[in-house]
Amino acid sequence: MPVIFRHKGYSFFFFSNEGIPLESCHTPIMAITMKNIRPSSIHTLELGEMENFVYLIQDHSSKTAAVVDPAWEVPKVIALAQHQGYQITDVLLTHSHYDHTNGLHEILNIYDAQIHLLEIEAQFWGQQLKNPHLHKDGDIISIGDTKITIWHTPGHTPGSACYSLDGHLITGDTLFVYGCGRCDLEESDPGQMYDSLERLATQFSSQTVIHPGHHYAQKPSSTIEEQLEGNPFMHFDKKEDFVRYRMYEHNRETPYTPVKLPLKKKLGISRMAKKVFKHLSS
Numbered sequence: 465m466p467v468i469f470r471h472k473g474y475s476f477f478f479f480s481n482e483g484i485p486l487e488s489c490h491t492p493i494m495a496i497t498m499k500n501i502r503p504s505s506i507h508t509l510e511l512g513e514m515e516n517f518v519y520l521i522q523d524h525s526s527k528t529a530a531v532v533d534p535a536w537e538v539p540k541v542i543a544l545a546q547h548q549g550y551q552i553t554d555v556l557l558t559h560s561h562y563d564h565t566n567g568l569h570e571i572l573n574i575y576d577a578q579i580h581l582l583e584i585e586a587q588f589w590g591q592q593l594k595n596p597h598l599h600k601d602g603d604i605i606s607i608g609d610t611k612i613t614i615w616h617t618p619g620h621t622p623g624s625a626c627y628s629l630d631g632h633l634i635t636g637d638t639l640f641v642y643g644c645g646r647c648d649l650e651e652s653d654p655g656q657m658y659d660s661l662e663r664l665a666t667q668f669s670s671q672t673v674i675h676p677g678h679h680y681a682q683k684p685s686s687t688i689e690e691q692l693e694g695n696p697f698m699h700f701d702k703k704e705d706f707v708r709y710r711m712y713e714h715n716r717e718t719p720y721t722p723v724k725l726p727l728k729k730k731l732g733i734s735r736m737a738k739k740v741f742k743h744l745s746s
């Protein structure tokens with residue numbers, strides 16, 4: 465029985481036991497405009513033993529695609545691309561941890577794809593990569609007609625990245641649905657994580673759809689608005705309070721559920737809380 469979730473312009477696939485996509489689905493990212501269809505789609509695959517999300521961004525006009533964080537079960541990613549008639553030309557990495565990159569060489573053995581990651585993450589990783597495109601914050605990556613912006617959001621790792629396109633934001637292990645990435649790993653920095661979350665909160669519209677690196681909540685994606693309201697990591701006025709919570713106090717189990725924003729925070733002075741209050745009062 466084919467099972468596909470559709471939510472705000474992307475699709476979420478399940479596979480047969482043979483690894484074949486259970487249904488062809490081609491959902492445009494945004495609504496159809498007066499003259500044309502949005503140039504791309506995002507398809508979500510949950511793969512591997514750590515509940516990783518791997519994304520396939522498909523550019524409709526060129527029939528080319530980018531894989532975000534290839535890992536675990538690469539044949540399923542390839543089967544999906546081939547099933548829909550797309551050539552994988554690019555690989556986007558949110559960060560270098562093993563659970564997000566262990567399928568990289570398998571993809572590159574089949575496709576002559578361009579690797580993209582932030583330069584600072586490549587330095588942290590120290591891997592020999594075949595001709596990688598090393599980016600800086602704000603660079604634009606083109607996949608056919610699809611323009612993708614790379615954002616430097618350190619904290620989980622020094623060069624963690626998010627990728628934005630057409631009202632969607634792929635957040636890696638920076639922002640999860642009602643959670644955020646660990647900051648107790650090698651070269652993690654909880655203070656930087658606070659700044660990165662504040663950046664996402666203040667620079668993206670409330671309706672931006674987020675796509676995290678792991679399936680740690682009851683639903684695979686959310687919006688910035690829902691995170692401002694229900695993600696406890698986005699409720700702090702002071703960085704030192706955030707750091708203490710992230711490093712020592714946080715003990716919630718997955719699947720994460722929303723945490724109510726305390727009323728006093730709605731009236732507080734943090735930029736994140738102010739944004740929530742502005743939304744709730746409008």
Ligand SMILES: [Fe+2]
Nearest residue numbers: 559561620637
């Ligand atoms: Fe990670």
